[in-house]
Amino acid sequence: MELIIGKTAGFCFGVRNAVDKTYEEINKNTKDLYCLGELVHNEKIVEDITKKGVITVEDISDIPNNSNVIIRAHGVEPNIYDIAKEKNLKLIDLTCPKVAKVHEFAKAFSNDGYYIMLIAERKHPETIGTKGFCGKNSTIIESIEDVESAIKNFKESNLTKIGIIAQTTFSVEKFNKIVENIKSRVNCKIEVKNTICNATEMRQAETEELSKKVDLMIVIGGKNSANTKRLYDISAKNCENAILIQSNADLALKEVLENNFEKIGIMAGASTPKYCIDEVVGYINNFKN
Ligand code: SF4
Structure with a gap:
């Protein structure tokens, strides 16, 4: 055989960084250490860090004021930073730099008056974070079937140009097909940022x-x-x-x-x-x- x-x-770079830095905090004996959402999609790691004192919560409202909070590689929506400030939380921000780059593209598109089409899985935590940076003139497209309604929303927005970004772990093949489909249906300026991570x-x-x-x-x-x-x-x-x-x-x-x-x-x-x-x-x- x-x-x-x-x-x-x-492990990719972003996950390795998040896991290593979390263990560094554990080893430093950081008290009141919370993680907003599962650190990584891996049961063994989550079990281990839980045993070592990290408390995983899904909602920031469940974290007591003045605690230490890990932001995982997927990143979070911008209002989480505002809430963290109000609650005086100390953030250990392990957002992968490549995800942070997608947030930058989203902000730039939004500021420049683009209608943003985010090609991504709707319920994925990274998507929820990125969507927060896109503003209201944006739509998530998960499959070709979503393109028609996305274009309808774009037309209703009265904006004249489209900016496209992707979830970093989206399928390359599917992304290309969706982009082609969008291009074949509208005749306006379309700027594509293929933000799928090379990992x-x-x-x-x-x-x-x-x-x-x-x-x-x-x-x-x-x-x-x-x-x-x-x-x-x-x-x-x-x-x-x-x-x-x-x-x-x-x-x-x-x-x-x-x-x-x-x-x-x-x-x-x-x-x-x-x-x-x-x-x-x-x-x-x-x-x-
Ligand atoms: S963006 Fe790439 S390197 Fe970063 S966490 Fe996602 S897959 Fe890993």
Whole structure:
């Protein structure tokens, strides 16, 4: 059996930074340490930091005044900074610089009178944060089906130009199709900022290639992780046997390995730590012996 592990599998720069800095705070023994939303889409890491005293909350109103608060790599909407000031919270702002760049584009488009089309998953925390920077003259487009109503909203806004940005972990293929669709329907100035992160692009490109040449494709990552799900979708498109697992304890892994596949590919989402990948690799190697 041949096992091929993707070179880009695992933590991206933004997630590594957020995880490392959070452990630095834990090691400094920072008191009253809160995290606004799950630090990363990975159960093991969230469990571990919780054991070490980090309190994860979904809503800033649940954080007592004067506490220390981690802003995760996904970033937050601008009004969170205002509330934090009012509550005298000390922010440990770990917004990924690439997400912060998308916020900058959103602000610039908004100030320059563009109608913003944000190509993104509506419910993703990064999207919610970015949308806050876009202002009211903006629409989220999640799929081609949303383009028509987005154009209707644009026309009703009386603005004359469109600025397009994307969630950093959006599918490159889908983004290009949506942009083409928008361009084919309106005749106005359209400025496109492809803000999909290159860490995302590289993982998707490698998954595309790897999943075409293996008999079984294993994608490791959290069930809430958008970028992991994307890697699974690409794998399932190219490889008849593709599974998404969170860890080596996942039953689906044991079941699928019973089939004695000859060539197995492994990829992992940007929020999957190296030790999770190593555990799966160890499990597979033990399984065949
Ligand atoms: S995928 Fe890219 S933008 Fe998102 S956290 Fe990682 S490095 Fe930052």
